[in-house]
Amino acid sequence: MRPIHRRLAPTAAGLLLLPVALVGCGIGDDDAKEKPPAxxxxxxxxxxxxxxxxxxxxYLDAMTAKDVAAGRSQLCAVLHDxxxxxxxxxxxxFADHFQVPEAAITAxxxxxLGQEVSVSVSVTAGKRTVARPLxxxxxxxxxxWCIAGESPGGGPAANPTPTGVTPTRVS
Structure with a gap:
């Protein structure tokens, strides 16, 4: 009878400690159910x-304020030179003879190549004001994150089709 008793004692101790160990590992913990996932x-x-x-x-704010250093800091290092x-x-x-009274992000x-941010910039040179899409x-x-490029944007005139013909809607 002695060999059975020696095997039974460690098994009983393991079974008694198992629930404590499982709760310590988070299994069966009720707090986990109450917390929403992060x-x-x-x-x-x-x-x-x-x-x-x-x-x-x-960049638009720097352009309006004529702050060249602030504008440069928004660009990727490749564009600095x-x-x-x-x-x-x-x-x-940032030319001195241009004023930028209004600049707004449109889309x-x-x-x-990354995120494309469309803007409309109003530029005043002398008495003439022109809105330009970029x-x-x-x-x-x-x-x-940094600005990797700037290009003209807008309607068909800025982005012509390869054949130079603008497609029209057919009814």
């Missing part, structure tokens, strides 16, 4: 749109 801060698409909006808005040469030039975004969408491409580099 939500991520933002979905990746929302995060990309928000960061792109922030970068482009900061070109920006330094052209920003205050005759047709640069944000995903594109092949598209900024914003990408993620490491953990940071």
């Amino acid at each position: 939500k991520p801060a933002r979905a990746p698409a929302e995060e990309a749109a928000a960061r792109s909006r922030e970068r482009v808005q900061a 070109g920006f330094d040469l052209a920003a205050t030039g005759p047709n640069g975004d 944000i969408r995903s594109g092949p 598209v900024f491409t914003v990408t993620r580099q490491g953990s940071d």
